[in-house]
Amino acid sequence: MEAKKIPEVILNSGKKMPAIGLGTGSFPLPPHETLISILIDAFEVGYRHFDTATFYGSEEPLGKAVDKAFELGLVKSRDEVFITSKLLPSDAHPDLVLPALKTSLQKLGLEYVDLYLIHWPLRLKPEATGPADMLKENVMPSFDMKGIWEAMEECCRLGLGKVIGVSNFVYESPILKEIAFARQKTSLRKSMTCMVIQIALRWIYEEGVSPIVRSFNKEEMKETLNI
Template sequence: MCLYLCGPVHPKLIILVFSERLRIITFICYIATFQTTSNPTENMEERKVPEVILNSGKKMPAIGLGTASIPLPPHETLTSILIDAFEVGYRHFDTASFYGSEEPLGKAVKKALELGLVKSRDEVFITSKLWSSDAHPDLVLPALKTSLQKLGLEYVDLYLIHWPLRLKPEARGPADMLKENVMPSFDMKGIWEAMEECCRLGLAKSVGVSNFGIKKLNQLLENATIPPAVNQVEMSPSWQQGKLTEFCKQKGIHVCAWSPLGSYNSVYGTNAVMESPILKEIASARQKTIAQIALRWIYEEGASPIVRSFNKERMKENIELFEWELKQEESQKFRHIPQRRMFSGINFVSENGPYKSLEELWDGDP
């Protein structure tokens, strides 16, 4: 506008000035684009995950990402996958000595801190587990220290007894989960005292159990100074665990659900959850994925799903379950879903072990 106010100007000069301004504007836009894409945290979609308060007073994100996989991806690949999970918004990660995923998870936590995906270790919740080969009072603390070394962390947020049984020392992998490797006894009282010591030492902020039924929980609570904060069990629309979850609520024990969507892998079991006609009907009506319907139901039951997906898009879908609710009539339909335990545990039943039948292993709920 100034060119015209100052009097007549040659048209070529106008074009020259305009072209120069256009180059400047283009350069500024390029710089702005570079700045917005160079920092991965600026393009992250903010996802707020609710937290539950455990009986230890510690807060735990209401959904966790599982890292169990057979076969396990190469460590570098798994670390990259877990960085994707951080970017999506996951802050609760579930691992175990048995899974072989502690080291890549630890590297992912370190990388997430370096990238600014999380500001401090306090923003991350890590669960690990005592494997059954180390289920002895003298082996609990060394096992946790080994896990911490692999994770590269000073503490875990939650440490669980993986199974209520002991296996032979050499039984470390999936192929070793055999009847002949089950030891005759399981010193629940002594092992739990060692778990409590891990908590007192600050190496585990909370302690809990996994795959414990009502009878075993009662037995544990009789002698516990620190009650278990969590019982992580198989729970899904196809294995709803109504009695157990109600008992845990009464005792102040939070339930985490492993395999909340069944499994695509025949090593683990059935895919009945994702194939349920009832869930498909609800998902279609609500314009949600079947997984979202199943996970939302678990959350509304008062439990926290530990869901495993190594696909970033499915990670995004699975975490989007907190800003909507199931209708009452939809929740009632879950009662009609056929029930079947996915992991039978038959290999843990042995004449030489503590459990002579599936009824004994699962406390009367096989």
């Protein structure tokens, strides 16, 4: 089967990203073996950009699917695949960011993710790790954007997250403005300029925004690529 070649967009950092990505967030998540097979379908039809998150529980099956795609010869080099993952709110503490990314990489079986995002502008108690813990009583009062962002910068500097960014933040919100300090520091500029705001679920491809669409049905996956 001829895989469709998906156009790429160039991020501010110069890194290329396939303009359409496949989402892996689904509740409930299919059993891992099923999801791996679905993701292989996605590789076969041409997807090379995959969106995961610790919260989705899909990092491990995605990592296995990437391995399998290599085994099957669907991809030949790590550069052909673009993987996004996201920081869990219970890890949104400056000292937990790097260990959280390392855990994600372990689950993915990868040396780096192409894009690492702060999933929400939300900090939960470190022990509140699962979907059932997304409760008001687990929310911690302040969100240390500056400290968390510095830890994200460290992930970028170590090459573990090639590009860093945020998702679900209101554009130009005060919390986002807190990291404007990074622009004034030359050493931080490179990774700051590669910030990506992820917008899901909207067909605004023509506006230059890269959609992340979740379909676990091979025909629908193809239809999406035909846009």
